[in-house]
Amino acid sequence: MEMEKFSNGHGAAVPMDEEVPQEDQLFLEHKNGPTKTPQFTDFEGKTSVGMSVFNLSNAIMGSGILGLSYAMSNTGIVLFLVLLTCIACLSSYSIHLLLRSAGFVGIRAYEHLGMRAFGHPGKILAAVIITLHNIGAMSSYLFIVKSELPLVIQTLIGQTTGADVWFMNGNYLILIVTVSMILPLALMKHLGYLGYTSGFSLSCMVFFLSAVIYKRFHIGCPLEVFGNYSVVTEPSDDMCATKFFTVNQETAYAIPILAFAFVCHPEVLPIYTELKNPTKRRMQNVGNISILGMFVMYFLTATFGYLTFYENTEAELLHTYNKVDPLDTLILCVRFAVLIAVTLTVPVVLFPIRRALQQLLFPGKPFHWVRHIVIALCLLFVVNLLVILVPNIRDIFGIIGATTAPSLIFILPGLFYIRIIPTEQEPMNSRPKIQAACFTALGFVFMTMSLTFIALDWTSGEKRSLGGH
Template sequence: MELQKLSNGSHHHDVTVPVDGGIAPEEENFLPHKSDGSKRPQFTDFEGKTSFGMSVFNLSNAIMGSGILGLAYAMSNTGIVLFLFLFFCIACLSCYSIHLLLRSAGVVGIRAYEQLGLRAFGHTGKILAAVVITLHNIGAMSSYLFIVKSELPLVIQAFLGQTTSSDDWFFNGNYLIVVVTICIILPLALMKHLGYLGYTSGFSLSCMVFFLSAVIYKRFNIACPLQAFGNYSVNTVDPEDTCTTKFFTINLETAYAIPIVAFAFVCHPEVLPIYTELSNPTKRRMQNIGNVSILGMFIMYFLTAIFGYLTFYGNTEAELLHTYSKVDPLDILILCVRLAVLMAVTLTVPVVLFPIRRAILQLLFPGKPFHWLRHIAIAITLLCVVNLLVILVPNIRDIFGITGATTAPSLIFILPGLFYIRIIPTDQEPMTSRPKIQAACFTALGFMFMTISLTFIGLDWTSGENRNLGGH
């Protein structure tokens, strides 16, 4: 799942060794430009052993996450053509962002996102990068727990053979996430080392492939307009409009489309740790890993979005899996998908918590030896904050929207562009050079994207309309 490979980010090395005889493979460019032929640092202090294929798997798993559940909703509020355009642009820009990170890391010999911030802006830059990554991971944890809040009551209903919920506590998602947190997530989060949790990445990716297969299958088994089942309501809009494929549409909820897509593609803090573990590491080789991973996830994401949208059209909810409850909450296939996704996201929460805790320890207690009290207190505090957020937020769309409009553009656009501008020496690339101008425009695009998204999301929140599309 998204952000899991952060747990492997402990192999960061700052030692650099000059390379004799011209430009090292590290400096092969995503967008070629002239070089002065000066010597560059190379990473020779750590020999990675991860193959190209396994690195693609690791980065693909870092990209894949809960954002896949919101893509059909994004398409329903943009139309197929506009969604594909936005989707393609974000994917290409993510590839370029990886290039900027690799280029910056190659110059200073650092393979840690926060350390690039330190080299670019001093201690302030390190704190900024750590805070942004921490907030993004908290957003990811919140989205995972929101899936538990949304789906676990439906699973319990299905096992009890009920089509309607009651006032019993075990049908209340808010109570259930607290129980799951205390009984499953907290004990795993209190482990001193990740251990076997690092292997949940393959299981998580398999669950999402299973989810995609079910979405494609159900496209040909669910008729539109939807028929209400039990107490599950459907959109009362005219069926002619509800079941019509839209190629281009704009409304207030379109504001969530770009943040959802951006949230789905964030993997940039994991790029450098994966680079560290790569065998025969060169910039071109790692760039190819990034390009292949993003292309693979692009295809998987788009298939999920298009088949999910063409199943529910105007009835598509912000959390796609929950939408199937409108048709048949007792469907065996969807029940199996729910169980798989629930297990995946539940096991992912403690994995995501580990790098957050490590960042907090580095910022607040630098150089301090391991202490169980701090270890436990930070875990409990983080889980309490995340649980409170999930209980108070009415719709997973809001988590996708806010996280995708703030931390996602910071990690994809703003920070990589700023790092590149500050780290690449001006004697090699003046500010008037094409690469620096491109990086500056890339950074400006991130600020513009953030401002526009937050503005329209704010307008949607203050419009006074009831849009609890998550059905919670």
């Protein structure tokens, strides 16, 4: 390797171990082991495997779950299952590459892996990609709050149309939610404490899934619409037919929706850091369990949502239920549950951004509460300003999602593995290195394809929906 030493965060050069740690070797040496210089993120991991699964599952789960039924309507059940399985397996393999690279050099931050692999430019690139992607994710969550919370309030007070009052204004509501709920959680020192809120957030999404399954057996097809919502005038024979395999203009565009739904990689190493008795095998189990749980939830949500509305499925599943009855009590509760889930996810997504900024702007600095709080306040201010001032950021999300998501899932983990694992141990023609190279190439293909569809969307002016994490 070109770099035989790497910085430990305090500027001191630490020799790289000659041997690769075993699968079960502790990620960090304990007190009885060799003395090491502590890093600014260094502390004894106290988070259990269960809490770590909650945190990582909450990081995986995002607003993209609302678009999965739409993706299935454009792929069919069988093709959707194949694509979902492939992306879930690739995401698990990506976590394996990250843990393998991190365990070899004893680095616990995504940005430090970039530093170890490509020097300071690699560290900057990783930090910028994480920051842009997670800001986009946080903005998508707050956009759900901005659009759905006024509808919840409107239903609770019994109004059929929106009133021009401050508590029905989404811009005011996201500020209130940010200050009262998101900010206190974002100011916590350790990510592990958010396992409790992550568990509650996942419970809300389980309730959302239960409601989708329940409504499948209580909504007929063709739809009996309510009020002034769009009406199906002439039901066709195929309108309520189940499609197992279909290809149309939107099929390939459904692939980014599925991929974005599994982006969790910036959170993997922070969660690894706080895992009790951290080993690669334990963290890989955390990743596999989280991905498997989200795989089941995603497939069930997509299937029962699709089997409810078939061709009438909209890009956001909750909006489709408005066709039936916007005042439905169960759907009102579902909206409320989704709002709670996305609100509690924002602090989990904020932690990797703050870590990336601290690694980039304040390398080697010990933890300081003022810096911790100021970074959180600045990030929340930027995200709220973006949500308030930009009326439609679908194209912005598209660009960020088409570039940062494949970078985090495919490109960077593969490149880190190729650069960090020495050729003396694994030559470039070895099977693991070839697999990592193909994995990286797949990321570039995915990025090119996604950007192509966005360009076609801009040039043709057609309405296409891009799912976010």
